[in-house]
Amino acid sequence: MTSAPFASPPTVPPASWLARALGFFSGTVGLVIKFTLLAVVNALAIWAFSILLNDGKWIAALVVAGVTVLIDVAYLVPSKRLVPVKFLIPGTIFLVAFVVVPIVSNANIAFTNWSTGHNLSKDEAITAIEEVSLAPSAEASTYTATPARKDGEIVLLLRDEATGELYAGSEDGLEPLPAETTTVENGTIVAAEGYEVLQGDELLAADTEITELVIPTGGDVFIRAEGLSLAVELQPTLRYDPETDTFTNIETGAVFTDNGEGSFVAETGEALEPGWRTHIGFANFETILTDPLVRDPFFRVFLWTFAYAFLSVLIQFAIGLFLAITLNKPDLKLQRIQRAFLVLPFAIPAFLAVLVWQGLLNDEFGVVNQLLRTDIPWLFDPTWAKVSCVLVNVWIGFPYWFLVCTGALQAVPEELTEAARVDGAGGLQVFRKVTFPLLLVATAPLLIASFAFNFNLFNNIYFLTGGGPYEVEQTVAGSTDILISYTYKIAFQAGGGAQYGLAAAVSIFIFFIVAGISAISFWRTKALEEIK
C-alpha cells in the first residue's frame, strides 16, 4: 500500500480528478473508510437483531443476521470470485428493501379485511369487546379511591360517593373500614391505620397493579379503579367462552360466533365491535368485480386515466421537443438564460404549483379568466376540469421533455443530417426522416416510463380538483378522478372509515394495468431499435 496504482508517468499531463480521486481512495484512506462503513453496518445489524429478537420476530432476525454475514464475507474475504458479489450486494439490498418488501406486504394486505373496525389481533379484539361490554352495575356505585398497600398487596381505599361508607377493596373483596382509624379529606380517604397510602413514584410503579385490580362484590359484579382517585362498580353484559370461541349475551342469551371474516356475529346479523384483522381469501377482489359501487365507475375512470396520462405525455413531449429545436441554434442570443427560464416550472415543487394553478383557474376570482376576458368554468365544469388537469400537468412536465430532447438532439450525429442535406433533403424532410427517428430511439423508453408515472400521479388531481366536480349520477369517483385517487376514495370515504384491504386489492389491479400497457409499449418500441 505504499504506492498508488494510478500514479501517472511524468510525461502525461496531470491525471483527471476522477483518476486522482480513485488513487487517493485506493490507499490506506480507502481501507479505513471501508472498515468504518462495515463497522457501522455491523453495529446497526446487531442493534436491529437484538430488537427483533426482543419482539420475537425470529424470521426477520435471521434474515438480518444472514445478510450481515454475507456482506462481511463479501467485503473482507479476498477472493476473485467474490468481486461480482461486491457490486451486486448494495443494489440487491435496496431492491429488496424498497421494491420487493412493499409489493409483498401490499399483496398480503389485499387478502385481509384490514379496515376501520378490523384493526386488532383476535386476542386484542376479545379483550376490547369484554371491555366495551362492561355496564355500570345495578346500583351504579362510584367511589373515590386511594391506592394503598397492605402487606405488600395493592388495595384501594374506597369511599362510596353516595353513602359515604368506607371500605378497603382487594382482590378478595370489600372490607369495611372503621371510621375512627380512617382520615377523610374532601371526600377522599387520605390515611387509614394498617395501610400504607401510595404517593408519587410509588403510584407510578404500581400503575399496572392498580389498573388490573378487580375487586369482586358478588356474582359478576366488581369494582375497578378508574385512574388514580376514582373507582366504579361494573357488570359485564357479555361473557366469552374460550372453549367454544363464542360470546354470550348474559341477559338475552344471544350467542355470537366467529364468522371467519373477523367478527363475532349473532344469528340476527348483529356484529360485536371491534372486529379483528384476518385473511379473507379473494373477498376483496370479488368486491371489485361485483360491487356496483366499485365496479360501475371503474371503466369510466380507467378511460379518463388513460386519456389523461396519454395526452399529458404527448403534449409535454411535443412542446418540449418544439422548444428544444427552437433553442438548439448555436448562434442564438442569450441561449443559456432562455433555457434556464424554461426549466423553471420543473424547479418548483409540483404540488405547490398545482395549488397556485388552482387559484389562477378559479373562474370567478382567478387571474386566467380576468386576463383572457373569458368566463370559462375551468374547475367547476366536468369537461373543462379535465382540460385544466391536462393543462396544469403539461405546464409542470414540459421542461423535463425540453431537457431530454435538448440532450438527445445534441447526440444526433451531424454527419447524418449534413449527408441528408447534401442528398437534397429540405429542413423538414431532414427532421422527419433523420433527426426525429433517431430522437425517438433515445426517448421512447422515457415516454413509456413517463406515461406510467402520469398514470399514477395522485397529487396533481388531488390538489387541483380533488377528483371533482361531481355530476349528479357520480358516486365515489368524480369527473376528474384517476384510478389512484379513486382508490384513495374507496379506501377512505366509501363504506365508513378506512378500507386498507380493498384499497390494496385495487392497487394490484392498477399494477397489472400499468405493467400490461408498459410491456406492450416496450415490445412495440423494439421496432425502433432496428433504425440503429
Place this chain on the structure above:
Amino acid sequence: MLSTRRLRVVAGLAVAALAALAAAAAGTSATDQSQTLVIWADADRVPAVTQVANGWAANKGVTVRVVQKEMGPIRQEIATVAAENAPDVIVGAHDWVGELSSNGSVVPLTPAAATRAQFPRYALDAFSYGTAIKKLYGAPVALENVALVTNTKLAKAPKTFADMEKQALAAKKKTKAQVGISVQQGQGDAYHMYPFFSGLGGYVFGTNRAGNLDPSDIGVANPRFLRNAPLIDKWNKEGLIRSQVNDSIAKDLFLKGKTAYWITGPWFLADIRKAGLKYQVSAFPQIVPGTKSVPFLGVQGFMVTKFAAAHGVQAQAKDLVSNYMMQPSAQLRLASANDRTPANTRAAALVKDKDLKAFASASVGGVPMPNIPAMASVWQDLGAAWVRSTKGSGSTPARRSFVAAQRSIAQKIG
C-alpha cells in the same frame, strides 16, 4: 503506514466496539420509555397542553412528552403506529371517536359524577360511542362552532334572514364584490354550509329509539328540506353565495371589507381583530318558519389510547385525562390559549370575551358532527351537492342535486 494485516485487526476491534455500543444503546432506550407519558397534539395546542400537563406531572414521578403532529395524521397513525412509538394520550376531535373506538385504539373513561355534572350533555354525548352500550371515550376540553360575523360598517347583524339577504346584496352592489356572503366552499365544504342546510330542514343522520345516530336514516334529501331547497337556487341566481369562494377567498373578501357577512369560527378571531374591522358575532337568523338554522358543533378533547396500559401508565393517563384536564382551571387555560370556549360550564362562566360568548350563544341547538364511521361517506357528497347547485351559471337545481347526494351516500354506507 500501517500494514494491511494490522489494519484488519484494528478495524475488527472497531467493529466489535461499535457493535457493543449499539447493543448498549438499544438496551437503555427500552427502559426509558415507561417513565414517560407521551401525548400527541397538533401545533396550535402543543404549548398550552405542555404547560398544563406539566403542572399535573409535577411530583408524580412522570415526565410528560408532548409530540407535535398534524390533526389528520394523529387520527390515522393511531391505527397503524408501532406500540413502542405510540402515544398514551391524544388530543383530537369528538367525531373521530366512532372510528377510533371501533378500531380499539382508545379506551373508555369514567369521570366522577360530580365532574360530569359540570359539562353540557351534548359535549359528553359527542365523545360517547357504542352500539350496545354507549361509553365516553374522551374528556371534552374546548367547544367550537361557526357563527355569523358581520362587518358593522357595511351592514347590521340581521334579525331575519330576509333582512340579511337584503343587506348582503346591497353591500355586494356597493363594494362590487362577486358574492354577498363569505361562505367557504371550493371543492365542497359541508361544515361551513351546514347553517344554510339545517336552516332549510336538512339533517345528516336521524337518531333511533336508543338515542344513537342511525346511519340508515339519512336526511340529506328529506321532504321538508326538498320543499325549501329552491331557495338555494334563488341565492345562487342572485349571487348571495358562490362555491368558487374557497377558504382564502372567503377570508380575504371579508377582511378587505368586500362582503358584509362571513360564516366562520373563533379560529379566525385573531385575524379579524388584526384587520381592524368593526364587527359583531351573532347567531344565524331563521331562514324558514319552524326550522332553526344551526351550526355543526365541534368538541375537542383528550383521549387515552390502548397503548397506555402496555406502557404501564394507564392509571396515570386516566387521572390526567378524566380527572385533571376536566377541572375548571385546566379547561380555562387550555381553551383560552386557542380562543375557544371551555367545555366545562364553570370554566365557561369565567370567560369574559364578548365574541367567544357570542359564538357560544350561536351554538345553542346545534348538532355535534356525527361521530359514527359512516360519516366518512357523507362529507364528500354533501359538499359536492352544494357546490353543484351554487357555482353560478350551469348549476344543477338543488332538489336534483341533493336527491343525488342522498342516493350516493346511502349506496356508500350500504
